Amino acid sequence: MFGIMAAKKASAKKVAKKPAKKAPKKIVDRSAVILERLKVIYPVAICELTHENAFQLLAATILSAQCTDARVNMVTPALFAEFPTAEKLAQANVQRVEELVRSTGFYQTKAKNLIGMASAVMTRFGGEVPREVEDLITLPGVGRKTANVLRSVVFDLPGLAVDTHVGRLSRRLGLTVEEDPVKVEYELNALFPPQDWGGFSLRLILHGRRVCDAKKPACHLCEFSDICPSSELPRAQMAKSAGSRSKKNR
Known part of the structure; x- marks a missing residue:
């Protein structure tokens, strides 16, 4: 078991070193709009886990x-x-x-x-x-x-956490087609400035919890419905685009 876990971690490091492909201009432009709107919708990027250190x-x-x-x-x-x-x-x-x-x-x-x-x-x-x-x-x-x-x-350092919300919303918003959390992370890293990685992740998690639900996305309430490629998709197809097959990343 430990050999398998070590191999997975080694693989993650290997993937992390690969430079992300340059995204098309329309995705770059859309990502900039998404980031700015997230900052307006959620002025304070917070982690909802209670902690002191x-x-x-x-x-x-x-x-x-x-x-x-x-x-x-x-x-x-x-x-x-x-x-x-x-x-x-x-x-x-x-x-x-x-x-x-x-x-x-x-x-x-x-x-x-x-x-x-x-x-x-x-x-x-x-x-x-x-x-x-x-x-x-x-x-x-x-x-x-x-x-x-x-x-x-905690450390105020660049870090973009990809959980199920970040992965799902990133695919729905057309920022990536990847299912693997590590690949999603590095494609998103290429779209946003390092100083915004943490805030983007935290805000997208909040949006996923409050608006863009995995099974019942509230597109009629979403501030991204005008630029989201998934907003006009049938609900069944949208659920598939969320990448429900992807495993939850720790």
Whole structure:
């Protein structure tokens, strides 16, 4: 299993180094309009996971895999009260952590990853959560999405997190046709300035949650309906364009 996971991470790094193809002018122009409108619609780009520091956000993001932020926010207060630091969590009993995170789903894997992450932070990074994607993705339970969330939200560094919302909306808006989250990330990186990567991702996530639902997009309420290539598609075809087959990226 660990060999497969290592191979996937190595593959992600390999893909990341490939330069993105230059997008057609119409896509570049559309992306600029989308970015500016997002800034108007959502003036404050926020991460809806409750946290006070990098360690807490890292743990919360690991828990958010295939779980809502609202549910994670119900679980983390008790988790952080008992294990407030990486040092404490690294020494935790796995059964106890499982009890605390059970309601987030896949609790056995998540508990193991949380303790493994904390242990790695202590032993390999001196107790400090690393800032570089290449370091972050070596931590148990951490993929490029989680790494980019940390970079953009906590460290104020360029990082464009591609979750299911970002992937779905990017395809619907005609910014990419890719299904793989890593490829989507690097195509979007080529469209937007690095300083806007984090804000674009956070705002698109908000829009996906509030307006552009996976199954029932509210096109009549959407501020992008005039430029969205998917707004005139039949609902069944639009759902297909969302890339429902793509796996959720951690």
